[in-house]
Amino acid sequence: MDLVIGGSGFIGTNIANRLKREGTAFSILDKKKPQAESEWINHDITNPIEPMENIDCIYHLAAEGTIRVCQENPQVCFDNNVLGTYNIAEFARKNEVKHIVFMSSYATYGNSNETSTEEFPLRARNHYSYSKIAGEAMFESYAHEYGIKVHAMRSAPVIGKHLIKGVTAHFYQKLKSNSEEIEIWGSGEQKRNYIWVEDLISAMHLTKQKQTEPYGFYNVGGADVVSALDILALLSKKLEANPKIIRDEKAGFKGDIAMQIVSSEKLQKMGWNETKNFNQYMNEYIDWLIESKFETLML
Numbered sequence: 001m002d003l004v005i006g007g008s009g010f011i012g013t014n015i016a017n018r019l020k021r022e023g024t025a026f027s028i029l030d031k032k033k034p035q036a037e038s039e040w041i042n043h044d045i046t047n048p049i050e051p052m053e054n055i056d057c058i059y060h061l062a063a064e065g066t067i068r069v070c071q072e073n074p075q076v077c078f079d080n081n082v083l084g085t086y087n088i089a090e091f092a093r094k095n096e097v098k099h100i101v102f103m104s105s106y107a108t109y110g111n112s113n114e115t116s117t118e119e120f121p122l123r124a125r126n127h128y129s130y131s132k133i134a135g136e137a138m139f140e141s142y143a144h145e146y147g148i149k150v151h152a153m154r155s156a157p158v159i160g161k162h163l164i165k166g167v168t169a170h171f172y173q174k175l176k177s178n179s180e181e182i183e184i185w186g187s188g189e190q191k192r193n194y195i196w197v198e199d200l201i202s203a204m205h206l207t208k209q210k211q212t213e214p215y216g217f218y219n220v221g222g223a224d225v226v227s228a229l230d231i232l233a234l235l236s237k238k239l240e241a242n243p244k245i246i247r248d249e250k251a252g253f254k255g256d257i258a259m260q261i262v263s264s265e266k267l268q269k270m271g272w273n274e275t276k277n278f279n280q281y282m283n284e285y286i287d288w289l290i291e292s293k294f295e296t297l298m299l
Ligand SMILES: NC(=O)c1ccc[n+]([C@@H]2O[C@H](COP(=O)([O-])OP(=O)(O)OC[C@H]3O[C@@H](n4cnc5c(N)ncnc54)[C@H](O)[C@@H]3O)[C@@H](O)[C@H]2O)c1
Pocket: 005, 006, 007, 008, 009, 010, 011, 012, 029, 030, 031, 032, 043, 044, 045, 046, 060, 061, 062, 063, 064, 065, 080, 084, 103, 104, 105, 106, 155, 156, 157, 158, 159
């Protein structure tokens, strides 16, 4: 059986739905109630996890993922992302778990004008980044010490159904309340190579299948490099809005990552490819925001 830790959030809900479609047995461990239909272990990973038998694979997605929250509350970042990861590593060791898929992040490379391959040095640009780097280091050691296979996904920002935060959701919400004007933080030129959630999950499954070494780490990001302004343009077109853009150049925050693009070449050599481009997945996501009456999900 698989265990999806942090399975009540955005990526976890998509993994749970995918495992269900594929007929893989799983449970969700999370401190929040799952959105997907699943057995739920209601637990906070800042505490040790009770023993469980026959866990084949853990998807570790639970984290405080907001850079600014980590910045303002270093203890929250440490407890959830470092101590929580340690509790999962210890649970895996004691319960003979075979494989762990760890959601790391593109943020481990810090700011860079170059496209980061896996050979690039890791840079703790902010507390969130350091907590992911610490998680990767911990799992690498557990993999070598105890023979648990682990692989870390250094993922670009992810787009997909069930995503209720991030720049697109934020702009959507603002345009719904006022389609005449919109304030954006900074220049709006911050660039990312977003990834469609289903393609991320396919990458997780492929690497899990093909990994021979005890520990592996893989970038995953899309071919299209887009800015916040590109997202706003697509969203405005779809909502038939033409907002006046008001730039707050001083907004944004210390520790924000202005530019980070990850190369997926290593994954592509293993046979992975994106199934949707930026326009396709963004349109699908915006349709979901509209259909799911996203405004009420935020309440
Ligand atoms: N969403 C992205 O674009 C992105 C990109 C790169 C990496 N990641 C990483 O992927 C993972 C999942 O991201 P997401 O967007 O689905 O996040 P999310 O916030 O939607 O989901 C995280 C889930 O973890 C749970 N959780 C957090 N702390 C917990 C704790 N102490 N005990 C038990 N459960 C806890 C939350 O309740 C939530 O259900 C995170 O580790 C995040 O850092 C996300």
